[in-house]
Amino acid sequence: MTLNRKPPPPAAGRILDAQLHLMDRQVLDVDAVPVTTVDDLELTDVDPNAEIPPGSPAPVIISLLTGPALGTRIFGGRPPSRRLVRIPWTDVSDVSVVIRLGVSGEHLDAGWVQRWVRDKIIARIPGGDHDPG
């Protein structure tokens, strides 16, 4: 029944459904190093108090959001906007099974916890500052 309706007008670009193709996908940087997963998306604003004038440009994705989402997924709600880390959409190079970035993850805010653990804890363990072997 769902598939029997009239198809929408053909679009010029690739189609992405947020829940199916973007949310919860792993994000890899330009060197194929895992950076994070996508917890949410930030779009350009729509005034929540006014009707949308006909012909208004559609919102676009500004950034991928990641952050402390585990607790709010269990108990409901979402983390405050300021607690979410943003990866600009302009850094995204490809969307497939994973989302690939065209930049190094070493300088993204999304990986600061891992970098901190690596530099402050792991590196101080004897033998922890170089590859094994």
Added chain:
Amino acid sequence: MILGDLLGLPVFGTPSRGSAAGEYDGGRLGKVADARFVLDGQPHQLTSDARLLGLIVSPHSSGSFLGYERTEVRHPWPLPQLLRWRHRGSFLVLWEDIAFIGREEVQLRQGFTAYSTALDRPE
């Protein structure tokens, strides 16, 4: 606007005035189950802007699982059949037909068109 705030919101039609009420005019139509984007916006060095093409509205469920209802995948039985039934009646409404996106609800324009949610190619 954060997309997570939009997903799950109830969707209402705009009541028609005087004319015969259509199938979808007025009343609660369902919940926002997903948002469909198209990569045809302003081009950048790595990709193009992802423009909101429309919203997928499901009358019975705000969640979505693997998108079986948007493809012709039939296996493994009975999962696709069950999930397709759970999302029966879901439709895609284009951005041009959305009149209002508030904090508590989404309202569609009068005489909006309900399109198929089918994806061209399953992924």
